[in-house]
Amino acid sequence: MNIVIRQEGIEDHKVVYNLVEKAFKEAEHTDGNEQNLVEALRRGRAFVPELSLVAEVEKEVAGHILFTEARIGKDTLLVLAPVSVLPEYQGKGVGGRLIEEGHRIARELGYRGIVLLGYPAYYSKFGYLPSVTYGIKSPFEVPEEFFMAVELEEGSLKGVEGMLEFPEEFGI
Numbered sequence: 001m002n003i004v005i006r007q008e009g010i011e012d013h014k015v016v017y018n019l020v021e022k023a024f025k026e027a028e029h030t031d032g033n034e035q036n037l038v039e040a041l042r043r044g045r046a047f048v049p050e051l052s053l054v055a056e057v058e059k060e061v062a063g064h065i066l067f068t069e070a071r072i073g074k075d076t077l078l079v080l081a082p083v084s085v086l087p088e089y090q091g092k093g094v095g096g097r098l099i100e101e102g103h104r105i106a107r108e109l110g111y112r113g114i115v116l117l118g119y120p121a122y123y124s125k126f127g128y129l130p131s132v133t134y135g136i137k138s139p140f141e142v143p144e145e146f147f148m149a150v151e152l153e154e155g156s157l158k159g160v161e162g163m164l165e166f167p168e169e170f171g172i
């Protein structure tokens with residue numbers, strides 16, 4: 001299957017909205033609002049256009065990923081949320097490609113690390129560890145293993161410590 005990852009454009013916004021809604025319809029953990037979160041984040045200060053990516057399979061937009069900026073003390077990291085793949089394309093490597101390409105671009109842009117709330121079994125494949133490993137704390141109560149972080153270069157999260165401040169659009 002040929003998967004092409006590219007930056008999202010204005011013409012993709014409606015397709016992405018529908019895609020995110022469909023992807024989360026059957027998800028285990030959802031508030032049913034992820035598609036609106038994407039729209040709000042796009043309009044906000046934390047948005048990084050280069051890090052709103054779509055995955056195309058045979059010219060169809062099958063997946064989307066968004067990384068936005070989050071503060072921790074005087075440092076800036078990224079939050080990965082949400083990542084969405086259309087149900088009929090799940091389990092075929094689309095999500096993995098979006099994550100890896102996002103990491104590559106984020107590294108190129110000079111970000112030090114990424115934090116997320118997600119399934120350890122999935123995200124550990126991409127190098128994520130419980131964020132407490134790096135001294136990064138969640139601003140809400142959650143079992144430690146679900147709040148995860150990855151370094152974009154070896155040692156790049158050294159000295160980045162404290163409580164992560166999510167973009168205000170998350171409503172945390």
Ligand SMILES: CC(C)(COP(=O)(O)OP(=O)(O)OC[C@H]1O[C@@H](n2cnc3c(N)ncnc32)[C@H](O)[C@@H]1OP(=O)(O)O)[C@@H](O)C(=O)NCCC(=O)NCCS
Nearest residue numbers: 023027082083084085090091092093094095096119121122
């Ligand atoms: C989670 C999601 C983005 C993964 O994308 P995907 O394209 O299906 O995943 P990939 O094909 O790249 O990876 C599949 C691998 O991840 C594993 N995997 C997928 N979802 C998983 C989950 N919830 N928990 C553990 N492992 C999972 C698969 O077993 C598979 O493992 P393998 O590579 O060893 O065979 C996608 O399933 C999705 O959109 N789900 C609904 C929305 C959601 O829950 N998003 C994440 C929360 S922000």
